[in-house]
Amino acid sequence: MTEALYTGLIAIALLLCIAGLGVPIAFAIGLVGAGGMYLTVGVTYTIITFQSLPYATASEYAFAVIPMFVLMGAIAAASGIVTELYGAVNRWLEGVRGGLFMATTVASAGFAAISGSTVVNAAMFTRIALPEMMRLGYHKGVSAGCIAAAGTFAALIPPSLTFVIFGILTEQSIGALFMAGILPGLLTAAFYIAFVPLMVRLRPGWAPPTIDTSTFKEKFLGLKGLWPMLALVFIVLGGIYTGITPPTAAGALGAVGALFIAIARRRITTSGVWDSFKQTAELTSVLFILIISGLLFSRFLVISGFVTDLTDLVINSGLSAEGFLVVMVLMYLVLGMFIDPLSMLVMTVPFIFPVVVGFGMDPIWFGVILTKMIEIAVITPPVGLNLFAVVSASEGRVSIGDMYFGILPFVAIELIVLLILILFPIISLYLPQTMM
Secondary structure: OOOOHHHHHHHHHHHHHHHOOOOHHHHHHHHHHHHHHHHHHHHHHHHHHHHHHHHHHOOOHHHHHHHHHHHHHHHHHOHHHHHHHHHHHHHHOOOOHHHHHHHHHHHHEEEEEEOOHHEEEHHHHHHHHHHHHOOOOOOOHHHHHHHHHHHHHHHHHHOHHHHHHHHHHHOOOOOHHHHHHHHHHHHHHHHHHHHHHHHHHHHHOOOOOOOOOOOOOHHHHHHHHHHHHHHHHHHHHHHHHHHOOOHHHHHHHHHHHHHHHHHHHHOOOOOHHHHHHHHHHHHHHHHHHHHHHHHHHHHHHHHHOHHHHHHHHHHOOOOOOOHHHHHHHHHHHHOOOOOHHHHHHHHHHHHHHHHHHHOOOHHHHHHHHHHHHHHHHHOOOOOHHHHHHHHHHOOOOOOOHHHHHHHHHHHOOOOHHHHHHOOOOOHHHHHHHHOO
């Protein structure tokens, strides 16, 4: 093993130790990256990097896509678009046994198309759907598991913050990544919906018999709750797919569109708009600190020679591309027990992506597979982030033990979908290959 490999492995181990002590992961990554850079190339290069990298990153026009999509999701949530979406879907499924599981799945997929954060998605539907599920006698653990798992759709269905950061770190087209996530995201939602009837037949106690209380007229009129979400999806994804707007401009149009819809329908107050801007500023600041730290760490791994030596070691070890993917799945399942998804992405992509390129894998397809692996990691016990987001948002209705039990069926579904996406890359690559 070369000196560069020893240096990189020590840095990664030190990073995990510092994060394990409770230091925020962004500062842990930045601290290790800065220290490693100083020891590798000296103080002058390190100071120059600290002077140039943060400004170059924060002032990059393409990165404006992050606050725009965050703002669009915040306004959509504050204006009640999500609640209307869930109500409209629920009316059509209320007569089906397990209908609330299906409604949560469909509505989460819809909100994912105007959000971008898995945690926000899970917390939002915990407040909207969980009380109704428990009132009707649904199993609280499985209900919470459904909400936590469906919340991960926001990682695949664009506008996904995971894809944005992956694209930034690897210099891949964010628009192509967005398109690549659509069919895998919809496939996952379809598997959830198909699984629910089987699940409630095998375990009748998990979902009680239901009665359809809405007339056809009420169902039809309830569809008007879908148009705000559909309009935003058309503006954002339609513009990117046709090539009319790049992702940054599409995000800006989506944010303005969400605000215009909310004001036109009188569904948001001045304080609601202000709160949305505050939430956007807070989350964007956190994300940019994380990205800058990740780029700093990535630069250290490159100049130390770790990336080059690791790529050569893995490719020449006799390990196949399939074997490499298996190792990565196991690694992310372990990391997901301790680290949030975006931090995992920033911490691991700098040394994993060059190996992927070395194996000749398609970068866009790999972005989808990586996102799916991270998505599974955040709902895997014992410390999946989405699990704790749901337990916290449930305000004592659900215990962590209930959550661990209820999430297991959905983890199994996710693993099946992951296998399908690995075996059939065309699912991820069809839309990027046809976009204009």
